[in-house]
Amino acid sequence: MTETVLNPAQAGYLDRFSRGIGKIITLVLALLLAAMVVAIAWQVLARYVLNAPSMYSEEFLRFSLVWLGFIAAGYAFATRSHLNLPLLIEMLPTRGQTFMAFFNALLTLTFGVVLVYGGWSSMTSSGGMMTPMLQIPTAVLQSVVAISGVMIAATQASYILSRLRAAPAIWPILVTAILVLAVIGSGIALLWQSAWMMNAVSDNLEVVSALVLFITFLIFLLMGSPIAIGLAFAGILTLGLQLDLASAFSTVGETMFNGLDSFGFLALPFFILAGNIMNATGLARRLIDFAMLVGGRIPGSLWQANVLANMLFGTLSGSGIAAATAIGGIINPVAREKNYDMAMTTAVNAASAPTGMLIPPSGALIVYSLITGGSASIIALFMAGYMPGLIMGGAVMFVAWRYARRHGYKPEVTSVALGDAMRVFLRAAPSLLLVVIVISGILGGAFTAIEGSGIAVVYSLVLALVYGGLNLSKLFDILVQTAIVSGIILFLISCSTMMSWSMTFASIPDTVGQLLTSISENKYVILLMINVVLLVVGVFMDMSPAMLIFTPIFYPVVTALGVDPVHFGVILVYNLSLGVVTPPVGTVLFVSCSISGEKIGDVLRPFLPIFALQLAGLIVVTFIPAVTMFIPRLFGL
Template identity: 45%
Template sequence: METISILVLFISFIGLLAYGVPVAYSIGISTTLTLLLNIVFMPATTTAAQRMTTGIDNFALLAIPFFILAGELMNRGGIAKRLIDFAKSLIGSLPGGLAYVNIIAAMLFGAISGSAIAAASAIGSTLTDKMEKEGYPREFSASVNISSSTTGLLIPPSNVLIVYALASGGTASVAALFIAGYAPGILVGLALMFMVFLYAKRKNLPRAPRVSFKQLLIDFKNAFLSLTLLVIVVGGIVAGIFTATEAAAIAVVYAVLLGFLNRELKFTDFRPILLQSAKTTAVVMFLIATSMAMSWLFSFEGIPQMLTSLLVESVNNPFLVLLLINITLLIVGTFMDMTPAVLIFTPIFLPVAMALGMHPVQFGMVIVLNLCIGVCTPPVGTLLFVGSGVAKVPVTKVIAPLLPLLGAMVLILLIITYFGEISLWLPRLFGLIE
């Protein structure tokens, strides 16, 4: 009976996705169909509804709508422009300098807003035209913007790391994950910069005029209050002053004050900001609710235990098992959004990784970076379409310059998979893990 249930679950889920049914509905329908094989109709639908409701009945998840709102406020509050100006003053004079500026600004803005899409929209809309005027191909600018925007999903605060903390069943804390995200996120940024360096050298890309030290100080002063938000949010969580949810609420208040201080935010902006935040929150929470129901079903059917036994005993090679997990997650990332993918596949693969001696915090970095690569690839890659749309370049033209950048991200993925201390040394330094 268990085998039949598992087949019905996966075949119905993949079939619904292939037919074009939205991911959240596909998860909910396939979960309910599988439950019908085990219990009668009324309890099956009731159980699915209960699991969806209890799945989002978690205080930590309240941080997500606050961070979404904070990201929307920052996007309209002039923060992106100030970060771009500061990054340009720092490294704009290097060959291919505006491409480096794109990466640095995306890392900073993505980290502050916690949203890769917000970073891609804000940075791309500001820089793409400037880069074209200075001789950069639009498709190259779009590819740099798309790949660099993923760094904000690793560098805290990050909504997807909060979701992973929930999916890990408490084995990885939000504070430990936030601190652990710095090293992989910065490594990805450096790898992308190295690829830009090779491209700039080959194509002889232009460099921006060198700015004076006085102008650098002015740009730093303008960006200082924006950068301070990172210290307040992450520092407060690590120091135990407030929880991730309280930090998210503080980020909202700070973003409102900063928007008015910068004179970029008006009272008339609040209605569209709140509406967009509410829509995004509704989509994310519905995805989480259905995914949590499916995760419970996995436990009910014993799928994680079966998979752990199968992989650990049959393959009997930790290197190959981890490679198989990475390949699976890379494939999953091409057709599934990050939130449901984290919630569905964490309960499946985390026990396997832990059986091989991998720390839950390290596995969090591995699964998130896998899915970061996925959001840059077709057919579902959200960032790919957002970045292409912002740059006004067809997706087909972006793929070629994007591939080397994705290759660099895969290299960093393999490094953090097989060298755990890269992700764990900072949480250990702060006493967040043993």
């Protein structure tokens, strides 16, 4: 038993080594993201000022994004930051939780080994190919897949060793987990090669593939495994129905690398970075002051200000969690001081935080555009998100107003001097101007959406320097945090490529489409069914993986029925935005409750009327396309 445990000197050395490696990786991530900001700024300058577009910067940005995604994802496994669903694990006794922790770590370690193998296979098959502009060997670029695999495997091995060091007596549980994984792996290999499975695939390829794909992913989800790992393994096993598993494993490296090799994905880290800079420099406080000025004359003024501030801040961060944290953290102490109902305050903050996922610039809408191959343009989606975002926020404001009237809340502001009002507006104007510059620039054709995200970063940096809210240490932290968050999302996208490829390979979207149209060919009935599915999915799954899984399935169905791709994109994001505040996986609701200290059970009572009205808004958005499409059509998009 003692032989499996490191002595204190060895443990201390490994701890220091791990911390040293971690510092090097974070430095690499910060420098890589900073270089990408410089490159996108140069691209905009070269194209629109010097009138000499640079193809070198575009290629550099594409491959830097791939490296950022894989390296940051590998590091995120060390901090256990990847998305998962631990609900069932938390219900288990301590011994069961330990077993599942080991089992998931072993699964993730196995995937790391698969990445190393797939990355090496893609490197060796690339021959002597070079990139067109920078003339970098393709094998060198693709090596990042293998590097990420090594990082993932190493972090899981380190986690297992640290658990054994902390509690040596649990080593039999680890052995059990290893044996169970070996038995399951062997069973899958034998079953996949059996005559019975081959005949089933030959006779019913689409049905068997769909069952394997979704049952495998569901099992991974219920086990609490990282969602990205579940997506990748589900795709690999489904692909293994038509290829031998060794061949399926060898395709992982190239498929995942190509899944991120898209210039369009650059908008994600850049918009996240711009929002993080704005948040870190204290600009949220200015937005709340402005929101208070606008909503201060309405009963329940703090609640109205909370909604407006979340809508304004959401346009900068594009994150419901960021908005709920930044705005809720400022509103809650004031609300408690003024004796506001804190359960209602928490419900208002949680329900209004996701509005920024619809009101542009929205990362979710960017991801949808990229999944659809640009069929729905980013700027058209941006313009289409305004009205649904206002409907979602307006529903919260209406319920808060009714509640305030019924319980005798008075307006916080009765009159404001013109000079004071102008002062508040001018303080908030630079933050608000960011959205105006980006949207008007894209809409007017001055720059692309991707270049607009770079301009947002540069503008937010300039603003932070002007206000003096940024130093090198804080900037380094912001760069690292942005890289990690971006890496988690990008790795999800990369892993979902395996699932999307296997779905296409097995014609699963066509099969689902035929199933839905066999029930009804009325597009509104189909949309209603899709809404129900997405609402249920949103309760259990975070927005990013849900979009990556269900967009390729439902998109061909609805567009074949004549639904505009832009309209469907907004329906999809609206649905999943509701999911981030609904338990049991409502991350935004949990964050809001943790900030206010309120129990979820107490918050649900005032939250339900808000949710019901937001749900009514979803019905309006779904069945009255003009609500969504009015502004895009007004601008000829």
